[in-house]
Amino acid sequence: MIDTAAVAQIVDDAAHTAQAIGQLSETGYALTLAEAYEVQAWSMARRVDRGEKxxxxxMGFTSKAKMVQMGVADLIWGRLTDAMLLEDGGELNLSNYVHPRIEPEIVFRLSKxxxxxxxxxxxxxxxxxxxxAMEVIDSRYENFKFSLEDVVADNSSSSGLVIGAWQSVPEDISxxxxxxxxxxxPVQVGSSAAIMGNPYRSLVAxxxxxxxxxxxLEKGWVVMAGAATAAEALMPGVHVRMVAEKLGCVEITVNGE
Structure with a gap:
């Protein structure tokens, strides 16, 4: 039986120090999906112990194409903490990540x-x-290569998020x-329809x-519905701006070497 708490320390240390590690599935930790979620829970508990909230x-794998590509029949998910929040209009420091990418999203805020x-x-x-919103994804695995279980254990690659101004909910966001x-x-153009045909279906899931x-899912929590397009690799000096119909924009600038 795999010690999921010990594996969580490996994953958490990699994320905390922005150091790449070998795939768990190829370094003696062939996790089941259930064990991968245990690793994720232990890893995020370590962050909470350090003061994060x-x-x-x-949500991940919210497009049919991605599910087929990964050979899965359900979505995956990860946890978000306050330390992962980036300021709208602020800066992202590349030194905090291994090989970060960014993707456009829609985010919900819960009233109950x-x-x-x-x-x-x-x-x-x-x-x-x-x-x-935009999510920064950053697999801690070398060469951005991983199995389904590897990515789930690594908090489903979630590493940062930047949220634009909150808006009243439009009648139709499909x-x-x-x-x-x-x-x-423009580097990516798409539609919220790419998120399960309707982003609310992601919230149901x-x-x-x-x-x-x-x-x-607690009152006041945010739920990232999933990527509306493919992700783009981040580079120093890039100003990233995402515009969503009816919702406005969100932006961030990348610094670092």
Whole structure:
């Protein structure tokens, strides 16, 4: 039996020091998916012990194409902490990451707890605000190579998030145009429809998966619905701006060598 707490220390140390490690699945830790989520939980508990606070969750594999690519039939998820928050209009320091990438997202803020099997209408009723956002993903594995279990153990690659101004929820968010720019030039263009056909379906899944892990999505938490396009690698000096129809924009500048 694998000591998931010990594996969590390996993963957490890699994230905390921004050092790449070999794939767990190729270095003697062939985790099951359930064990991978245990590693994630232990790893994030170490962050909480250092003073970080859980502020929500992120969803991954929210497109059918990504599910097929990874050979899975369900979404994955990770935990978000206050230390992962980046300031809208601020700077991202590359020295804090191994090989970071960024992707455009939509984020929900919850007005009440949400957990278990909920309907689309129940999920919608639990949202009091929505915002444009970008997630910084940063696998700690060498060469950005990993198995499904590896990525889940590594908090589903979630490393940072920048959230734009909170907005009243539009009547329909199922097909909002989204664009992400590097230094004013579009690098990714897509639609919120890429997020399970409707981002609220991702929130429904988040409630279900949280309950399976014995968690509740708490009032005031944020839920990152999933990427609307592919991710882009970050480089020094790049100004990243994401614009979402009806929601406005969010931006950040990359510094570091």
């Amino acid at each position: 859980i502020i929500g969750v992120k 707890p949400l957990t278990g099997e909920v309907t689309l209408l129940e999920a919608m009723a639990a949202v009091d605000a929505i915002a444009p 097909n909002l145009g989204i664009a992400m720019e590097f230094n004013g030039k 988040a409630a279900r998966l949280a309950a399976e892990a014995g968690m509740v």
